[in-house]
Amino acid sequence: MAIPHSPLQNKLLAALPPAEFARLSGDLELVPLALGEVLYEPGGQLQHAVFPTTAIVSLHYVLESGASAEVAGVGNEGVVGIALFMGGDTTPSSAVVQTAGHAYRLPRRLLKQEFDRAGPTLHLLLRYTQALITQTTQTAVCNRHHSVEQQLCRWLLMTLDRIPSGELVMTQELVASMLGVRREGITEAAGNLQRAGLIRYRRGHIAVLRRAGLETRSCECYDAVKKEFSRLLTDVRGRQENLAIAG
Amino acid sequence: MAIPHSPLQNKLLAALPPAEFARLSGDLELVPLALGEVLYEPGGQLQHAVFPTTAIVSLHYVLESGASAEVAGVGNEGVVGIALFMGGDTTPSSAVVQTAGHAYRLPRRLLKQEFDRAGPTLHLLLRYTQALITQTTQTAVCNRHHSVEQQLCRWLLMTLDRIPSGELVMTQELVASMLGVRREGITEAAGNLQRAGLIRYRRGHIAVLRRAGLETRSCECYDAVKKEFSRLLTDVRGRQENLAIAG
DNA sequence: TTTCCTGTGTTCGGTAACGTACAGACGTCA
């Protein structure tokens, strides 16, 4: 089935006032993002801001030893490339596609232009950036204090919030690299969740059966981040106007 | 001896162009910050932006269990209260004075006003915010992959960079709460460093004897953050000079 | 069907950090 693509599937774009959205919409380019694709390397110059619609991108940090960990994820609620408007142009982390799908991208120059108008777009992007900081902060604390199983639950829930279906397409190996733990640790934790009837998985597919169960076993970090996102990024008015136009 | 205080001891304020600094300087209020003082609680409305000169403030996250961890530190290179201009007004973390000293504070309204001019102050504050994100990111990865001793070295070095002397006034208990580990873990790691002749400590005082040794034993995170800070926050005027030279 | 690769399950010993408990040592203050 062919689902029609629209930039408004990205909540950040959808939250822009009509005038701002109209200025940008002509230059938004739909791109498919393949699993594992690298949007930018540490220190590399970003050429586009990327607004995911159905894809999920992981902001990932790789240590000299090769060990790594996700510091935040970006789905249809956000944008990849905040360094473009924050002024640093690049970051020490990389951006990797964690769930294949689509995104709209906007040339760097146009994003900066819009940002420099110092209007609603600037304020929206900055609020999103603060939400992203919250997510990173929570990741830091979670890495320190919570168990692998708790973190797996949190991560599944956050991923679930970013996709339409209840099935994630990914191997335990991939999840392990996101959380920065061993693959065996995920096998064990996922096994527990499966035996408890919360999820079911087979070779690269994870189906969530009882979401509430995951919420129970998750650490508080999931809720904390979710609440802060909704506090910072609820912009009912802008969204409704845009949806009216789209309809 | 009475050391004269000046807002220019804060590098962020010092990096402002003269016109911008002149507008603000009359409203900057010198305040002493006592060890353990809480500048803001999670969710609390910030009333001031705080620019440390000799004090160091820790951005701290406390979990429901009472466990906690520092997610970033702010010294004379930065400002406490980025949520004021990012638009969220508050954050889920708290700000605690980690090293007593002084700071200049600016009423919230005036900071916003200056920020909304969309001039050099905005760009400077956003670059600083990106640097702070880098620090938080690195903390997240460090918490996942590095040993307590490595983290202690990193933390001592970062703190050292923010104070004039080579002696830190703080108990092992306090350091432990910053790193989110047990006090005994710090006792052991600090004992190793002392036996190796890198530091010397006694009841709430830590003297750094051989800084290079700490750098050797630290994880890469110290360097990574330091480099990113200097990349992002090289003085505006200095930059222009460099560009002129380069051109 | 068979093959083969990739993904998953399980085991083992090793270790870093935890939780708890208590002893000693320093310094301040009476």
Place this chain on the structure above:
DNA sequence: TGACGTCTGTACGTTACCGAACACAGGAAA
């Protein structure tokens, strides 16, 4: 000077996670 409170040292057993190794199974492709 002596007493007391705070800070530091040390010693358990316990646990979660690591690192490596290997067996097995699912599923796509030949």
